[in-house]
Amino acid sequence: MIPTPRTPGIAPGRLPAEEIAQNFADIAPPFTTHEALVAADRCYFCYDAPCVAACPTTIDIPLFIRQIATGTPEAAARTILSQNILGGMCARVCPTETLCEEACVREAAEGRPVEIGRLQRHATDTAMARGGQPFERATPTGRRVAVVGAGPAGLACAHRLAMLGHDVVLHDARPKGGGLNEFGIAAYKAPDGFAQAELEWLLGIGGIEVRYGARLGGDLSLKDLRASYDAVFLGIGLGGVNALEAGGADRDGVRPAVEFIAELRQAEDLARLAVGRRVVVVGGGMTAIDAAVQSKLLGAEEVTILYRRGRERMSASDYEQDLATAHGVRIISGVIPVRMNGNGAVREVECAYVEDGPQGLRETGETFTLKADQVLTAIGQALGEGVPPKLELERGKIRVSGAGRTSLPGVWAGGDCASGGNDLTVTAVAEGRDAAMDIHRALTG
Incomplete structure (x- = not known):
């Protein structure tokens, strides 16, 4: 159920349902x-291709594009x-614009890379549409592993x-899996329930039992997991949000963007989802962009x-x-919010210009x-909450070494909760996959 807004300026139904449905249609329709075939024909099939080096999961990109070009998209998948x-x-x-496609030779030569992301979607969508898993389980080893967190890292592991x-x-x-793929990205990037469809397809490998509603530090204790399983992988993500250090941050109408996005992703009727008439988003990453555009x-x-x-320092890509900005969002850089003004509910945001110098940010007085x-x-x-105190942390995340080994024997971690990553879905997948291989080596000698 969509909650009733507590502030009069936040209301549902600001646009007709048909217009909202059109707004949230697939932002990049499939090939x-x-x-x-035309897009694949642009690939040079480079030897020692720079796009492969730029991919966190090191997919053989020239190979899969050649397979598409020769009419075998399932082999590409x-x-x-x-x-x-x-x-x-x-x-x-x-x-992809800052990873494989930025490294593409066509990008360097012409300013127009091979559309690697869309070609990858074409191959994987074709395979999923035809059903079945392309992989089979090996002979059972008799070993049991607990994976905590059904986000990208946990699912890959x-x-x-x-x-x-x-x-x-x-x-x-949570009551369903997928992690940020299900709850944390813009709806127009993965419409039509794709996150859940991919999850169900992935589980088709067999050998994976899913238990929802089980929280580390609540229903689950790491001590019990270590005693009951041969190995444990933690892919718990980042469940907390940093507090806004500004006066009046507790006023009605001020909330974390991740909560807004999760609510939007789970809404059955977007036309009933409440949004402000004037919305201010604080931040410079992908979450800020997704919240702003969807508003x-x-x-x-x-x-x-x-x-x-400065905008060049924003972690969100160009x-x-x-x-x-194409959707009418205004980006103001070099400023911080210092106070939320209003009578109970926020009515205005007081902002200060800042300079970024050797000593950090300094207000200019404007x-x-x-x-x-x-x-x-x-x-x-x-x-x-719930992260066991015995796990060593590094810069606020679980410290890992090698392929996700934590400070506790028999416990691995990966994804956003672990140190060293860059908070990308593709990086989380790579870390979950590599931790699984390390676990396998540890269990089989």
């Missing part, structure tokens, strides 16, 4: 077979999925372990992103920034205010 079992979702949400013959019990605190698509009249440093009836904060996430 037709002919379009895929197997090439992709052998390295990245969530290749379908990554083809939709991966920032569970699938690889199951494929290697281990029995896996996959635990997740616009729901009918917000004014949407402004506030970022404390493509995502351009996407936001201020301005923005009218706002909804403020969404996207200033980073942190480990939630």
Whole structure:
């Protein structure tokens, strides 16, 4: 059920249902077979291809594109999925413009790379549409592994372990799996329930038991998991959010952007989802962009992103920034919110210009205010409650070495909760896959 908004400026139905449905249609429609063949024909099939080096999962990109070019997209899908079992979702949400496509020789020569992401989607969608798993389980090893967290890292780890013959019990605190793929990305990037469809397809490998509603630190204790299983993998993500250090941040209408996005992703009727007339988003990453653009698509009249440093320092790619501005989102850089003003509910945001110098950010003394009836904060996430104190941390995340080994024997970790990553879906998949291989080696000698 969609909650009733507590502030008069936040309301549902700002646009007709038909217009909202059109706004949230697939942002990058799939290739037709002919379009895929034309796009594949642009690849030079480079030896020692730079696009492969730029891919966190090291997919053999020239090979799968050649397989598409020769009319065998299912073979291309197997090439992709052998390295990245969530290749379908990554083809939709991966920032290819800063990874494989930025490294493409065509990009360097012509400013127009091979459309690797869309070709990857063509291959994986073709394989999934025809059903069945391209992989089979090995002979059972008799070993049981607990995977905590059904997000990208946990799913990649569970699938690889199951494929290697281990029995896996996959635990997740939420009532459904998928992690950020299901709850944390813009709806227009993966419409039509794709995250759940991919999850069900992945579980088709067999050997994976799923237990939802099981939270580490609540229903689950790491001590019991270590005693009951041969190995444990933690892919718990980042369950907490960083607090906004500004006066009045507790006013009605101020909330984390991740909550807004999760609510939107689970809404059965987007026309009933409440949004402000004037929305301010604080942050400079993908979450900020997704929250801002979706606010616009729901009918917000004014949407402004506030970022404390220059736009070149934003972790959201140039493509995502351009996407936001193309939808009418205003990005103001070099500013911080200092106070949320209002009588109970937020009515305006008081902002200060800042300079980024050797000693960090410094207010210049110039201020301005923005009218706002909804403020969404996207200033980073942190480990939630329930992380065992015996696990060593590094910069607020679980410290890992090698392929995800933690400070506790028999416990691995990967994805956003582990140190060293860059909070991308594709990186989480790589870390889950590599941890699974390390677990396998540890269990089989």
